[in-house]
Amino acid sequence: MSKVLEINKLNYKKNNKLILNDINLSLDNGKIIGLLGANGAGKTTLMRLITGVNAKSSGQISVAGVENKAARKSCVSATYSLDGFSKSFGEKNAKVRDVLKFYIDIYPDFSFEKYQEMAKYLEISCDDKLVDLSTGTKEKLVIALTLARQVPLYLLDEPLNGVDIMARKKIIKSIIQWKGDDSTIIISSHYVKEISSLLDDVVILKDQKVYQVSPVEEIQSKYHLGIEEYYEKVYEGGLNDE
Amino acid sequence: MMEYIDNIPIYLQIKDILYRKIISNQYELGSQLPSVRQLAVQFSANSNTVQKSLKEMTEEDVVIPQRGKGNFVTEDTGIVEKLKTHIVTEMFDATYDKLHSLNMNDTEIMNSFNNYVKQREVNHEQGIGN
Numbered sequence: 001m002s003k004v005l006e007i008n009k010l011n012y013k014k015n016n017k018l019i020l021n022d023i024n025l026s027l028d029n030g031k032i033i034g035l036l037g038a039n040g041a042g043k044t045t046l047m048r049l050i051t052g053v054n055a056k057s058s059g060q061i062s063v064a065g066v067e068n069k070a071a072r073k074s075c076v077s078a079t080y081s082l083d084g085f086s087k088s089f090g091e092k093n094a095k096v097r098d099v100l101k102f103y104i105d106i107y108p109d110f111s112f113e114k115y116q117e118m119a120k121y122l123e124i125s126c127d128d129k130l131v132d133l134s135t136g137t138k139e140k141l142v143i144a145l146t147l148a149r150q151v152p153l154y155l156l157d158e159p160l161n162g163v164d165i166m167a168r169k170k171i172i173k174s175i176i177q178w179k180g181d182d183s184t185i186i187i188s189s190h191y192v193k194e195i196s197s198l199l200d201d202v203v204i205l206k207d208q209k210v211y212q213v214s215p216v217e218e219i220q221s222k223y224h225l226g227i228e229e230y231y232e233k234v235y236e237g238g239l240n241d242e
Numbered sequence: 243m244m245e246y247i248d249n250i251p252i253y254l255q256i257k258d259i260l261y262r263k264i265i266s267n268q269y270e271l272g273s274q275l276p277s278v279r280q281l282a283v284q285f286s287a288n289s290n291t292v293q294k295s296l297k298e299m300t301e302e303d304v305v306i307p308q309r310g311k312g313n314f315v316t317e318d319t320g321i322v323e324k325l326k327t328h329i330v331t332e333m334f335d336a337t338y339d340k341l342h343s344l345n346m347n348d349t350e351i352m353n354s355f356n357n358y359v360k361q362r363e364v365n366h367e368q369g370i371g372n
Binding site: 030032172173176177181193196200216217220221223224225227229 | 246248249250251252253279282283285286287288289290291
C-alpha cells in the first residue's frame with residue numbers, strides 16, 4: 001500500500017506556545033481515518049498544516065509523495081467555512097451557485113457531475129441564498145463541495161458540528177457513497193460513536209503529540225472497547241497494554 | 243442507521259446480519275448480493291469493513307464471488323442449514339448457561355421452555371404483542 005500522507009518531525013508554535021510537538025504520522029491509501037482530540041489539542045491546526053495553509057512550521061509533510069506546499073494544495077481537499085463567501089460576495093446576495101462557480105473556477109479537479117449527484121441526494125438547491133441555509137444544509141453543502149474535488153486526500157474538520165441527527169446520517173452516508181476507493185479521508189468529530197462504523201483507523205492527538213494510529217478493529221478485538229471508551233482511556237492515561 | 247455494539251468489530255456484526263438474512267431467505271439461495279458500496283451505505287459502514295465481512299463469508303463458502311459480476315449467495319442448502327444450526331446453537335448456548343446458573347436442571351429447563359412456548363402461543367392467539 002502506498003502512503004497518502006507522511007509527516008516527519010513536525011513542530012508548530014503559535015505565539016511562542018508549542019501546539020504540535022514532533023509529530024510523526026504515516027497513513028495508507030484508501031482509508032477513512034478519525035482524528036480525535038480534546039478541544040485545543042491541535043486537530044484543526046494539523047489539518048491546516050497538511051493543506052499547506054499555516055505558515056511557520058518545521059519538519060516535513062508530504063501528500064501522495066508531494067512535499068512542495070503549493071503543489072500539495074492540488075492533492076488535498078479540505079472543508080472550508082462558508083462565512084468567507086458570504087462576506088466576499090456581499091452578505092445578502094451570495095447564492096449556492098456563486099460558491100459552486102467559485103469552486104469550478106478555482107479547482108481544475110472539481111467534478112461538477114459528482115457535485116450534482118451529491119447535491120441531489122443531500123437536497124441542496126443552487127438557487128438558495130447562503131444566508132438562508134440552515135446549519136445542517138450549510139454543512140451538507142461544504143461536504144458536497146469538498147468531496148466533489150478529485151484528489152488523493154480529503155480533510156473533513158468537524159463536518160457534523162451543530163447538525164441535527166437526520167442531516168448527520170445523510171452526511172455520513174454520502175461520505176461512504178462518494179469516497180473514491182483509492183482516496184483517503186481524515187475526519188475530525190466529537191461525535192465519536194456516530195462516526196465509528198465509518199472508520200478504519202483512529203489517530204489521537206494528545207499533549208501536542210500523536211498518541212498512535214490504531215485500527216478500529218484492533219481496539220474492539222484486543223481491548224474489547226468502543227472507540228469512545230478507548231479515546232477516553234487514552235486521555236485519562238489508563239490504558240494498559242495488556 | 244445501524245445500531246452497532248461499540249466493542250465488537252463491525253465486520254463481525256455485519257457478517258451476522260447478512261447470515262441472518264440468508265438463513266431467513268431475505269437473500270435467497272443463489273441470488274446476487276448488493277454491491278460492496280450499496281451494502282456499505284446501507285450499513286453506514288466503511289467499504290473496507292464490508293469487504294472484510296464478505297471475504298470471511300467467502301472463505302466459509304456461504305458467499306461465492308463471480309469474477310466481474312459480484313457476490314452471490316451459495317446454492318448449497320447444506321451450507322445454509324449448517325449456518326443455521328450454528329447460529330441457533332450459539333443462541334441456545336447463552337440461554338442454557340444462564341438457566342443452569344439459576345440452579346435449574348435439564349428437565350426443569352425443558353419444562354419451562356415448553357411452558358414458555360405454550361404461553362407465547364396463547365398470547366399470540368389473544369393478540370397480546372410481545
